[in-house]
Amino acid sequence: MLKENLYDVQRRIGEACHRAGRDPREVTLVAVSKTKPLADIEELLEAEQLEYGENYVQELCEKYEKISRPVHWHMIGHLQRNKVKYLIDKVALIHSVDSLSLAEQIEKEAAKRGRVAEILIQVNVAHEDTKYGLDPQKVTDLAEQISQLPHVKIRGLMTSAPYVSDPEENRGYFRALHQLFIDIRRKNIDNVSMDILSMGMTNDFEVAVEEGATMIRVGTAIFGER
Numbered sequence: 001m002l003k004e005n006l007y008d009v010q011r012r013i014g015e016a017c018h019r020a021g022r023d024p025r026e027v028t029l030v031a032v033s034k035t036k037p038l039a040d041i042e043e044l045l046e047a048e049q050l051e052y053g054e055n056y057v058q059e060l061c062e063k064y065e066k067i068s069r070p071v072h073w074h075m076i077g078h079l080q081r082n083k084v085k086y087l088i089d090k091v092a093l094i095h096s097v098d099s100l101s102l103a104e105q106i107e108k109e110a111a112k113r114g115r116v117a118e119i120l121i122q123v124n125v126a127h128e129d130t131k132y133g134l135d136p137q138k139v140t141d142l143a144e145q146i147s148q149l150p151h152v153k154i155r156g157l158m159t160s161a162p163y164v165s166d167p168e169e170n171r172g173y174f175r176a177l178h179q180l181f182i183d184i185r186r187k188n189i190d191n192v193s194m195d196i197l198s199m200g201m202t203n204d205f206e207v208a209v210e211e212g213a214t215m216i217r218v219g220t221a222i223f224g225e226r
């Protein structure tokens with residue numbers, strides 16, 4: 001059942017790539033398993049789905065301890081500075097960095113452990129008051145500041161576009177974020193690689209893929225309603 005949902009999402013990613021003339025191997029699917037039981041993840045492991053997104057630190061840590069084999073965990077929810085220490089050893093990528101102070105906390109905890117934490121800068125593309133993330137105009141400056149931190153590596157940008165009934169309404173936001181991603185990449189900032197563009201969820205991932213997403217975060221279409 002969940003595996004069928006996964007295959008269906010994979011097929012839709014393939015079709016969106018085909019429409020956009022892209023190679024489906026350029027797009028990584030993160031299955032967003034927040035609030036869903038570990039058994040659901042174990043089922044998808046049988047289909048070799050290895051990337052999972054979680055929003056809450058405690059839930060991520062519990063699943064990390066209990067899972068039967070290692071997977072790549074993605075922290076996609078808002079992250080408080082005092083929780084960084086619990087996550088730093090467990091996650092492959094933190095998608096939700098939107099301030100220098102959070103990046104500095106990540107630097108501190110990563111340095112203590114002698115590792116480099118990979119992060120994305122979260123952008124609030126539609127200037128929604130209810131959402132975390134940085135104003136698009138402030139992203140380049142923050143990237144330059146974070147690039148000075150030796151144990152934090154910026155891999156790209158992330159956004160959650162507005163919830164809309166017609167995903168076409170988000171196309172302009174995705175296109176603008178893709179352009180910002182390219183503009184920052186062209187600056188060749190030391191210690192910034194800009195190869196991951198994390199955008200697109202159940203409601204709008206096909207449009208996001210058509211507009212250049214290299215990582216999409218899909219929950220409901222795989223696991224069902226929360």
Ligand SMILES: *Cc1c(COP(=O)(O)O)cnc(C)c1O
Pocket residue numbers: 032034055076077160201202203217218219220221
């Ligand atoms: C919950 C969540 C998702 C997945 O949302 P769906 O609409 O269920 O696909 C993706 N990204 C973030 C940041 C989320 O919080």
